[in-house]
Amino acid sequence: MAALMETGVKGSTHTATAGRTRNFLNSPKGIMSWIWTVDHKRIGVMYLFAVMFAFFLGGVFALLLRFELIRPTQDIVGPDMYNQLFTLHGAVMVFLFIIPAIPASLGNFVLPLMIGAKDVAFPRLNLMSFYIYVVGACFAVYSLVTGGVDTGWTFYTPYSVETQTSVIAMTLGAFILGFSSIFTGLNFIVTIHKLRAPGMTWFKMPLFVWGMYATSIIQVMATPVLGITLLLLILERAFGIGIFDPAMGGDPVLYQHFFWFYSHPAVYIMILPGMAIISELIATFSHKRIFGYVPIAFSSIAIALVSFIVWGHHMYTSGQSELAATVFSFLTFLVGIPSGVKVFNWVVTMYKGSLTFQAPMLYAHAFLCLFTIGGLTGIYLGAISVDLHLHDTYFVVAHFHYVMMGGTVIAFLGGLHYWWPKIWGRMYDEFWALVSAALIFVGFNVTFFPQFIMGLQGMPRRYYTYLEQYQSTHLLSTVGTWILGLGFIIMAIYLIRSLYIGKPAPKNPWFGLTLEWTTQSPPITENFTQTPKMLWHAYDYDRVLMDENGMVTFNPNAEDEHAHDGRAKHTNGRNGKSHIEETTRSFN
């Protein structure tokens, strides 16, 4: 075993000389090389800028909405403006930000690195999906400047057919964005099937890859339904075909079925990638083999599949039959269980680990806390009789913000900090990162926790004025957004600063074991100098140690027998000196 360590040292020496000279960011140079790039990392970075801009836009809308709600009466915006603001906020956050946020930006960047591939399976399709995203976003912006949309992001008929606002531009935008999402999903599925490095069996894949796989399945299978639904809505508006129009014998509630048939699975397009990141963060910062790898991996797939048959829980009050409501309620509770199991697995992963509490881990813990609240409050809404009370109140607003913002956005921020050194080759400022994470955590809770109480007291959503009795909770909620906003401003400052004056990042600042940490930061365009070979399981912290410079040490005392299930067992690691030597070198 001592020999193995020696080879590790050799590997690291090699790294040091590789330096930061050539990487995907600086070669090739020039704006055209970015516009026509097919490098998944550059596309990921472009997506990153795009989704951050969308998040900024959606965030500004949110601040305005909350500002209006300080007092029960009309303050800064009238009803028309408010209705457009919440619609734009919701639509931008959902279609432009959260759906592409993790898969298309971080996922695009990290996924091929994690499985030791040079790129995704279809690099040109990847670039195309980015430009489709841009075109879709342009339609959304166009609808914004031509009078906005006031239907809510759900576009419920018959209101969306009657309203005078530019519904067609916005829905066409969402329709186009759907293709971007489908292509990304398709690309990832093929990439995961075909481009894994030698030695990386399915059960050696990092859980992030499993999460992306589950997400991609939903993207490919559910998004077309949204496309068809929006197309029907456009036809209905433009030509009055009557499918949703009760006056022509159509059924407005049919629209809701179509819409939620996509949009419930879509909430898992939003949360599964967040869970996928958390699995990585918890394992790396606990420096510990993940607990329950197989359950975590399969629960993602289970969630993805069951998510297709629970859409009716959004429609308990729509007049669907009692039997349907009951069946949907039952299935909804089923889909909750795997999510709970994941949380337990994450917590227990920390047991006997070697924990550090850097910003990404802080985000992971914020996620555990907030996502647990989001998930538990989903149980209220799954219980039919309680949902009849809470449906379309602020309880629902709080619930989905806990899941989407407290879950997905927090996980996204954790992942952003985690891979920031890999993407830019620079470290961010840890102190300010902790300050901003703390502000975001506190601000988030001050903003959204009062909304649970408000909802239980009956405050309906999408109200720009409200009755006196809800004043104090609304005020608290608005003050929370200012704390939240401050946190984000600080984050923007230290992240941008780090690009210029951040400490140069080593290969593996967090002592991770997944393959992206074996290559330089930022990686070269080809990702790895040689095709990497997977010699260990993604979370072999009991037997493999990779230091900041990618130097690998194997545990001479590692026991094989207990605590490894057959699939997780790695035999390659002990295959003898020559094999190891060869492969360790390839990690430079």
Place this chain on the structure above:
Amino acid sequence: MNQNSATNMTLPQASRFASDVDSLVAFITWGSVILFVLITMISLYFLWKYRRIGAPTFTSPISHNNQLEITWTLIPTVLVFIIFFWGFKSYLDMRVIPANSMELKVTGKKWFWAIDYPNGTNSVNEMVLPVNKPVKLLLSSSDVIHSFYIPAFRTKMDAVPNRYTTMSFEPTMTGTFDIFCAEYCGKSHSGMIGKARVVTESEYAKWLEEAESGGKMSPVEFGAKLYTSKACATCHSNDGTANTGPTWKGIYGAKHKMADGSEVVVDENYLRQSMLEPNAKVVAGYQPVMPTYQGVLKEKQIDALIAYIKTLK
């Protein structure tokens, strides 16, 4: 009004099933709080106990534990099934409509609620209900989807165009409770607010009587009330502006041209005929769209409306 509820600090439990819903909410809340505190304490304990001191080292190979995993899958499964079943049971309570229910018709319109009572009385945005009597609502909408929501009763139901949905409850407490529209319906969605006034049986009878005959109101007051409650206001203004129908301002005593060229002096008989046989004499420039109020308006109501029209100068 404030009853002992775990979560609703100010919301009264004003219907028969409200306390059951609140008990379920309390049950889920306690379960959630216990689970949440457990998860948080364990996380924080691990964070402190296993914090890294010095350089990273090899850690424990623990990767799973079947017993533990089965336990933490089974316990939540059992708990959520209890919750599912409880939610289902109280849902049935809400959905099974007692045979002796009083039936009201509720129509959502942008942006008000029109309520029709069994005896033909109607009201807008005010639903008067006798206490301790089961009520069935037949909901529909005349434009987009609305949702009829009474938080104090813990229930809501969508009002959908071209379709009836039903909702049922039994008010158990007198008082005035908010009615909201919970389904976004456009500009004045947040203004589509009404009141459910739950009163004793005798007060209810008195209210019905007043709604029908004016009770102690003067004829003019009663007429003014009928003007809105019988929805004449949707077609007739009282301030001179033309609408679907002619304004009522200043018509009494005036000479009106009819569609057939004749001229009529607006007197009591003409007004009365206009309400009972609106198409007998159609005012020039208007479509004959006014519905007949034969059998809808009582004698006393016709008198009151005429008295009211006379005052509009």
